[in-house]
Amino acid sequence: MKRLKWLHFALAACLVLALSACGSGGSGKSDSQTQNNNQTGSSDSEAPSGDSAPKGKTELVFWSPFSGPDGPFMKKIVDAYNEQSDSYQVKFQIQPNGDYYKLLDNAFGTKKNMPDLMIMHLDAIPTYARKDLLQPMDDLAAKAGITKEDYVDAAVNYATIDGKWWGIPLDIHPLxxxxxxxxxxxxxxxxxxxxxxxxxxxxxxxxxxxxxxxxxxxxxxxxxxxxxxxxxxxxxxxxxxxxxxxxxxxxxxxxxxxxxxxxxxxxxxxxxxxxxxxxxxxxxxxxxxxxxxxx
CATH class of the missing domain: 3.40.190.10 (Periplasmic binding protein-like II)
Incomplete structure (x- = not known):
C-alpha cells in the first residue's frame, strides 16, 4: 500500500486541505480519484470544474462545503487556476455542509475518494494535525512566497502547532x-x-x-x-x-x-x-x- 501524505492548506475560519498520494505514477490521477465518488457523497454535478484532467496534467480533487453564493465564487477561482496551470487540473466538488466532516472521516478511514485539497475550519486543524493526517504548510508556503505576516495574527497562531504552520488563512468571520x-x-x-x-x-x-x-x-x-x-x-x-x-x-x-x-x-x-x-x-x-x- 502506498504511504499517504496529507497536505493541509488552512483557512482562518475555514481552511483548505490538500490530500495527495505519493508516487501515483504517470496516469495523472491520485488514488483518491480512482474510487467511486458516491462512496462519500461527492457532488460533482454541483461544481463540474475540471471534470477530467487533460493529458499531461495531474488531477487534484478539491472539496468544499460552499453551497451558497461563495460556491460559484470559489468555482471561478478554480476555473481561472485550471486555465493557467500547465501541470495540474483541479476538480472542484461541493460536499454537503452538514455531513462534511463525517464524509472526510470516512474518506480518511477507508482511503477511498479522498480529496487532494479541501476547505477546513480553523478549529478543526488541531484535531486532524495531531492525528498525523495533515502536512505542515511551511515549505509550500515559502515556495509560493506566502508569509505569516500577510495575515491576522490570531488565525496564524491557532494554526501553528509545535512550531509548524498547518494552514493558510482563507477568511475570518467577525460578528x-x-x-x-x-x-x-x-x-x-x-x-x-x-x-x-x-x-x-x-x-x-x-x-x-x-x-x-x-x-x-x-x-x-x-x-x-x-x-x-x-x-x-x-x-x-x-x-x-x-x-x-x-x-x-x-x-x-x-x-x-x-x-x-x-x-x-x-x-x-x-x-x-x-x-x-x-x-x-x-x-x-x-x-x-x-x-x-x-x-
Whole structure:
C-alpha cells in the first residue's frame, strides 16, 4: 500500500486541505480519484470544474462545503487556476455542509475518494494535525512566497502547532450587528444600541409576539459559538485562563449563559428552539429586528 501524505492548506475560519498520494505514477490521477465518488457523497454535478484532467496534467480533487453564493465564487477561482496551470487540473466538488466532516472521516478511514485539497475550519486543524493526517504548510508556503505576516495574527497562531504552520488563512468571520431600520423607526428608536441596557430596551420595544415579530432571535446553532465567547470577552475574561484551563465554570461564563437564557424566558424578546438559520430567515422576513452574524 502506498504511504499517504496529507497536505493541509488552512483557512482562518475555514481552511483548505490538500490530500495527495505519493508516487501515483504517470496516469495523472491520485488514488483518491480512482474510487467511486458516491462512496462519500461527492457532488460533482454541483461544481463540474475540471471534470477530467487533460493529458499531461495531474488531477487534484478539491472539496468544499460552499453551497451558497461563495460556491460559484470559489468555482471561478478554480476555473481561472485550471486555465493557467500547465501541470495540474483541479476538480472542484461541493460536499454537503452538514455531513462534511463525517464524509472526510470516512474518506480518511477507508482511503477511498479522498480529496487532494479541501476547505477546513480553523478549529478543526488541531484535531486532524495531531492525528498525523495533515502536512505542515511551511515549505509550500515559502515556495509560493506566502508569509505569516500577510495575515491576522490570531488565525496564524491557532494554526501553528509545535512550531509548524498547518494552514493558510482563507477568511475570518467577525460578528456584526444587523438591524431593521424600518422596525426601529416604527418603534421610535432613533439609533442602534451601543450597550446591554440599550439593547434590552430596544429589543423589548421591537417585540410583538402576536404579530410574530421579535426584537432579537437567539440562535441555537451558528453563530452561537461566537456569541457566547463575545459575551465572555466583554466581561474581561477569556475562554481559558493563563494556565490553559477552561473558564466555562467561571462566574462570567455563568452570567453570559444566564443573560442569553433571559432573552428567551425572562425578557421574552426571542422565541425558543430556533432552527438553523431561523434568525436569518425571520430577519429577511422583517420579523427579527436585530441579529448578530458574520459577513
Amino acid at each position: 456584526i450587528m444587523y438591524y431593521n431600520k424600518d422596525l426601529f423607526a416604527a418603534a421610535g428608536i432613533e439609533h442602534p444600541p451601543t450597550n446591554r441596557e440599550e439593547f434590552l430596551e430596544a429589543a423589548k420595544k421591537l417585540t410583538d409576539p402576536s404579530n410574530g415579530q421579535w426584537g432579537y432571535v437567539m440562535p441555537t446553532l451558528w453563530p452561537q459559538q461566537f456569541i457566547f465567547p463575545s459575551l465572555l470577552y466583554q466581561q474581561g475574561v477569556d475562554l481559558v485562563d493563563a494556565d490553559g484551563n477552561p473558564n466555562l465554570n467561571s462566574p462570567e461564563a455563568v452570567e453570559a449563559l444566564a443573560f442569553m437564557k433571559s432573552l428567551i424566558f425572562e425578557h421574552k424578546v426571542s422565541p425558543e428552539n430556533v432552527a438553523q438559520d431561523g434568525e436569518v430567515k425571520l430577519f429577511l422576513q422583517g420579523k427579527n429586528a436585530i441579529q448578530f452574524n458574520g459577513p
